[in-house]
Amino acid sequence: MQKKLVDCFDVAGLYLKYESDKFTRKIYPKIHSAQKLDNRIEYVFTLLNGMDPREVRKKEYAFFQIFGRTLKIESDGIKKYVLTIYAESLAKEIKWNWSDIVGTCQHFKLPIYCGKNENNEHVAYDMVKNPHLLIAGETGSGKSTQVRSVLTTLIKTTTSSHLHLYLADLKRSEFHLFRRVEHVKAVCTKVSELKRVLAYLKKETECRGDLLEKYEVTHVDDLPEHERVPYIVLCIDEVALLKKEKDAMEIIEDISAIGRALGMFLILSMQRPDAKVLDGKLKVNLTVRMGFRCADLTNSRIVGTPGSEKIESSQGGRFLLKLEKLTEVQAPHLDDVNAKKELEPYKRDDVVPIEESIPLCPNNHTVSNCGRSPLTDEEEPPTPQFGLLEDE
Structure with missing residues (x-):
């Protein structure tokens, strides 16, 4: 030997x-x-x-x-x-099984479950410590299933009072499973709807920034108990479709730059890496990458996972994880049927239109209700501590 x-x-x-x-x-x-x-x-x-x-x-x-x-x-x-x-190599397929992964995720504030590595060990990390995730890969590589798995795991490990999800699916093919889930505040299928959400989240960054300044802390987790705000995750499928929407991309970039301290995080996915989208501070701030099968070395380098172009088409769900270093991981498979079963306990009966749930100009958005659900007509606005945030 x-x-x-x-x-x-x-x-x-x-x-x-x-x-x-x-x-x-x-x-x-x-x-x-x-x-x-x-x-x-x-x-x-x-x-x-x-x-x-x-x-x-x-x-x-x-x-x-x-x-x-x-x-x-x-x-x-x-x-x-x-x-x-x-002696053992990566499994060709593993099933998403809650009882199997819950122990791995329960110690993280915002757990992102990745799958299993070549040593048959569970791989997961805390998004609070490693903010913002890019998932990229060709059609059929397992990218969409991984997004579904990541979101389902987040929902099952975090209560709706501690996590708000905003989902954007401009292809209208991925996020219908998550409608009415109590954690999910919006599912956008149109650019106009996403812009409405982004305008709201921009106000949210200002509000949370005011909170940090007021209490002289550097992270929302350090706020007093009565001012604690939920984590926010904005997940956009096929973010490359927004490359011509300059205003929208600027807000997304801003969240990537300052979101960690504010408890606001990004999960972005795309089929074909676009250097124009993954440019500048957005690419730098996407600290974690999951590179599923890419067409060539150029594309895998854009994602930041060189070597993912070598993943064979028969290796569905295989990807390279860029965290502390590049690691080969097999993603768990979670199909639509099982995802529906897992999400059913978290479903609401009502469907609230985005126009009602996400105010275009949140005049009631004050420091005292930062991060909470927008006020309904029946509720009286709380007494402002700093006055109302002005519309831009």
């Missing part, structure tokens, strides 16, 4: 040379152990004094070339490394 690791050191150039008049010798990192465990092989080795640990990270590709894709390299950051080679 040790010989294979030595071959890897040799290919990667991870050695020091000792030269004398008679011969030249390669001195490799010291291998302390190599053992077979239940479903993996584990190597422990240390670098020689004078070897740069950054070289291991640079030459990490050599480990994958020699040992395959199912490995993990862990380090103390100085000399010691643990290389684990797993």
Whole structure:
């Protein structure tokens, strides 16, 4: 077993040379152990004094070339490394199962469940700490199913008083399942409807900014209990359709820039990456990317997941996750039928038109009702603390 690791050191150039008049010798990192465990092989080795640990990270590709894709390299950051080679590869398909994933998600404030990695481990993260998500991939790659899975998981892990969802589906094909869900404040199928929502959310950013300034805190989670506001997630399917809507894109970019502190987050998806849309501060602020199968290297680089162009068409639901580093993940499959069953307990009986639920000019939107549902005609507006926000 040790010989294979030595071959890897040799290919990667991870050695020091000792030269004398008679011969030249390669001195490799010291291998302390190599053992077979239940479903993996584990190597422990240390670098020689004078070897740069950054070289291991640079030459990490050599480990994958020699040992395959199912490995993990862990380090103390100085000399010691643990290389684990797993026997199992990524599952070809996994089912979205609430009882299976709830334990992974329950510790996060705003959990985004991704799927399973090549070590058969659940992969999830907290959107509050890693704001804004881009999901991209060709038709049939699993992108739409993943959006459905992400939203369903958010609904099941977070109460409607702590999470408000605003959904935009300009193709009118994806978000009908989420109508009447108590967390969902709007499902937009027209650009005019989305613009109405964006105007409302722009006012919301101003309102929440006033709250942070009033209480001299840097995040809405630090506000006093009586001023706490729900998280807001704006999810737009096929955001590339908005590239000609300059005003709309500016608001989306603003949310990407300041939304983290305000508890406002983006989930954007698109089939074909568009460099004009993913340009400037929007691309920079989309800190997490899910790159499903892309047409070519250019498209995968636009998404920020180079290598996703190599995903085969037979690998539905496979994607590269860019979080701390690129990780290959198998997304869970959640079909329409099961999604309906999971969402049914959260459905309301009534359907409120966007014109009623989202005021175009929210004159009642004051610091004291920030983040709460718009007032109905029967309710009296609360006493303003700073006066009304003026319409722009």
